[in-house]
Amino acid sequence: MRHFSVELEELNRKLLEMGALVESSIHRAVCSLIEENRPLAEEVLRDESTINHMEMEIDGMATRLLALRQPVARDLRLLTAALKINTDLERIGDLAEHIAKRALSLMHDPLVKTLPDIPRMDSLVRSMLHKCLDAFVQGDAELARSVLVSDDEVNSLRDSTYRELLEAMRRDPVLVPVAIKLIFIARNLERIGDHATNIAEDVVFLVKGIDVRHHSKLSES
Amino acid sequence: MRHFSVELEELNRKLLEMGALVESSIHRAVCSLIEENRPLAEEVLRDESTINHMEMEIDGMATRLLALRQPVARDLRLLTAALKINTDLERIGDLAEHIAKRALSLMHDPLVKTLPDIPRMDSLVRSMLHKCLDAFVQGDAELARSVLVSDDEVNSLRDSTYRELLEAMRRDPVLVPVAIKLIFIARNLERIGDHATNIAEDVVFLVKGIDVRHHSKLSES
Numbered sequence: 001m002r003h004f005s006v007e008l009e010e011l012n013r014k015l016l017e018m019g020a021l022v023e024s025s026i027h028r029a030v031c032s033l034i035e036e037n038r039p040l041a042e043e044v045l046r047d048e049s050t051i052n053h054m055e056m057e058i059d060g061m062a063t064r065l066l067a068l069r070q071p072v073a074r075d076l077r078l079l080t081a082a083l084k085i086n087t088d089l090e091r092i093g094d095l096a097e098h099i100a101k102r103a104l105s106l107m108h109d110p111l112v113k114t115l116p117d118i119p120r121m122d123s124l125v126r127s128m129l130h131k132c133l134d135a136f137v138q139g140d141a142e143l144a145r146s147v148l149v150s151d152d153e154v155n156s157l158r159d160s161t162y163r164e165l166l167e168a169m170r171r172d173p174v175l176v177p178v179a180i181k182l183i184f185i186a187r188n189l190e191r192i193g194d195h196a197t198n199i200a201e202d203v204v205f206l207v208k209g210i211d212v213r214h215h216s217k218l219s220e221s
Numbered sequence: 222m223r224h225f226s227v228e229l230e231e232l233n234r235k236l237l238e239m240g241a242l243v244e245s246s247i248h249r250a251v252c253s254l255i256e257e258n259r260p261l262a263e264e265v266l267r268d269e270s271t272i273n274h275m276e277m278e279i280d281g282m283a284t285r286l287l288a289l290r291q292p293v294a295r296d297l298r299l300l301t302a303a304l305k306i307n308t309d310l311e312r313i314g315d316l317a318e319h320i321a322k323r324a325l326s327l328m329h330d331p332l333v334k335t336l337p338d339i340p341r342m343d344s345l346v347r348s349m350l351h352k353c354l355d356a357f358v359q360g361d362a363e364l365a366r367s368v369l370v371s372d373d374e375v376n377s378l379r380d381s382t383y384r385e386l387l388e389a390m391r392r393d394p395v396l397v398p399v400a401i402k403l404i405f406i407a408r409n410l411e412r413i414g415d416h417a418t419n420i421a422e423d424v425v426f427l428v429k430g431i432d433v434r435h436h437s438k439l440s441e442s
Contacts, residue, residue, distance in 0.1 A: 052435040070291035214273040
């Protein structure tokens with residue numbers, strides 16, 4: 001039987017691999033929209049089934065380790081955190097797929113170019129995702145907390161995109177179907193930010209043993 | 222030390238209690254919209270923090286049982302399923318809160334009355350949620366599978382609502398901000414259906430040991 005720490009490392013490595021693919025899917029989905037690149041969007045759709053397989057594999061690994069190793073304390077929290085992060089990554093993969101599908105239906109639409117905040121949201125949510133996965137692997141609660149702050153910035157970019165699109169629709173109702181697709185893309189990016197925030201909260205809990213999940217929400221409302 | 226089966230029953234009972242509150246929140250949120258009932262929406266907003274507390278409590282119970290009882294086989298799958306179902310229920314609670322907030326901002330808007338599919342979606346997703354939680358407690362994979370079928374119906378109700386609202390905005394651009402809020406409400410209800418589907422898939426896995434998660438998606442695309 002191999003060392004437990006080696007198996008945990010392999011689980012971490014798999015999660016990071018999945019995280020990297022998901023991060024790349026977000027970026028390729030948004031690039032396909034901005035650069036009117038159909039093959040790139042099709043690549044994202046193909047990779048979604050790889051992400052789904054990774055999710056099932058990681059779920060199997062974590063559950064097997066829970067059963068065979070019967071971990072306690074930090075190792076137990078690590079495995080339950082891995083199960084949750086896995087689910088969040090898979091849902092982010094779904095959201096990237098939604099963006100890619102909408103990008104395919106929006107090829108060559110001039111309204112896209114008027115929205116600089118969409119590429120900004122793309123790079124911001126990818127940086128959040130990258131940070132929270134780094135924080136997970138390094139057990140760095142401070143890094144995880146820095147992700148929680150970025151969530152507000154994502155929301156304000158979403159709001160500004162939303163306002164511009166509302167204005168465009170009011171001026172010209174013909175734009176309505178296209179503008180709504182773009183509103184959904186901004187909303188998908190915002191939800192990716194929400195999932196990164198969930199992961200960051202799980203990491204803080206893992207490292208500090210403090211549940212920060214519903215505190216950020218209380219301060220928001 | 223109490224019997225493990227008694228503790229598992231208590232966990233089930235807590236999950237069902239949370240499920241019942243979440244189900245009621247969805248219904249009250251939609252009723253507040255349809256009946257222009259402000260206090261009802263405010264009740265939903267208040268209950269959201271109760272749902273958040275329940276989530277943390279159930280998470281703590283399941284993790285403690287994983288640590289102390291070191292379960293294997295079906296009990297282990299039961300506890301990891303409880304952790305996932307708990308997360309889905311909490312997110313459904315968030316979605317009910319979003320609907321209630323939008324209902325508050327839409328009080329006395331005549332456009333709402335033109336959308337009979339929104340109350341239909343409400344009763345359909347609540348029935349899905351109810352069935353998948355019953356299926357969890359009774360270990361009934363057939364009942365869980367019946368939920369997977371309803372998801373298509375939710376999507377088609379969402380599509381018809383969406384089409385009507387697009388048409389309304391084209392006719393009268395002044396309606397754009399209201400119509401977009403209503404599109405988001407339909408989308409929130411659809412996402413509640415997605416979470417119920419996730420729970421149903423977890424129940425099938427729990428009972429049968431078969432992973433059906435990504436098969437329904439393959440047949441959709």
